[in-house]
Amino acid sequence: MADVVLKVQEIQCGYDGVPVIHDVSLEIGEGEIVAMVGANGAGKTTMMRTIAGLMNPYRGSISFEGRDISRMEAHDTIKLGISYVPEGRRLFPKLTIMENLELGAFISKDRKAIDERLERVFGLFPKLHDRRNQVAETLSGGEQQMVAIARGLMSNPRLLxxxxxxxxxxxxxxxxxxxxxxxxxRSGVTVLLVEQMVQEALEIAHRGYVIQTGRIVQQGTARELLNSPEVRKAYMGL
Ligand SMILES: Nc1ncnc2c1ncn2[C@@H]1O[C@H](COP(=O)(O)OP(=O)(O)OP(=O)(O)O)[C@@H](O)[C@H]1O
Ligand SMILES: [Mg+2]
Structure with missing residues (x-):
């Protein structure tokens, strides 16, 4: 594996003191797409929120590019280069695409840099450029998801x-x-993807982890997981 960008070591986290993630460890190398897959309620969103700093682990550690971020809050992890695109998109429905994207760049005051990022995300999603003045709530679900991803890129993350x-x-x-x-x-951003749609996620990932009731139960290359009888039976209906 290339240089380790994110290293999560035996974290436990949860809500109101009740753990829902139990001693989870994972590593993401520079340039990888890593998928974390699992059923409803397995703990995927909790893992994402903890890495992003929206909540902190009860124990264990998280490091990003060699720096301990276990106790860091989201407004600081975003400055370090971690961007979280939340479940359910969470766009500002009454604002236009352009306004939503500008808000994704709130940590930057450099107008030129923001314009370059806009150009880059419009390069990735030309359709958003055509509709840039349309309010978010009138977009289709697919378009809204594109806006959410594009907004996530506006902070210029190295880990998405x-x-x-x-x-x-x-x-x-x-x-x-x-x-x-x-x-x-391919444009150089390392990705951690969590999904219930296991096959679709593993098809684009390099490696993956299977999470079940807050524990990693299987890990390997995406191909190994796609070929695993347990994964196929439990998550692909095969
Ligand atoms: N705000 C909360 N307060 C208390 N418990 C919570 C809260 N959010 C999630 N949980 C619990 O934590 C566990 C993991 O939930 P989480 O949302 O991380 O799962 P998930 O894998 O993202 O599920 P889904 O695929 O449905 O999005 C579940 O048992 C859930 O009920
Ligand atoms: Mg979730």
């Missing part, structure tokens, strides 16, 4: 955390969104 991109999208759109993730990754 993508939570359940496929939620509520029809299969043809899921495929489009996954293609966009591959393009983003």
């Amino acid at each position: 955390l993508l939570d359940e991109l496929s939620l509520g999208l029809m299969p043809s759109l899921v495929e489009k969104v996954m293609e966009a993730v591959v393009a983003i990754n």
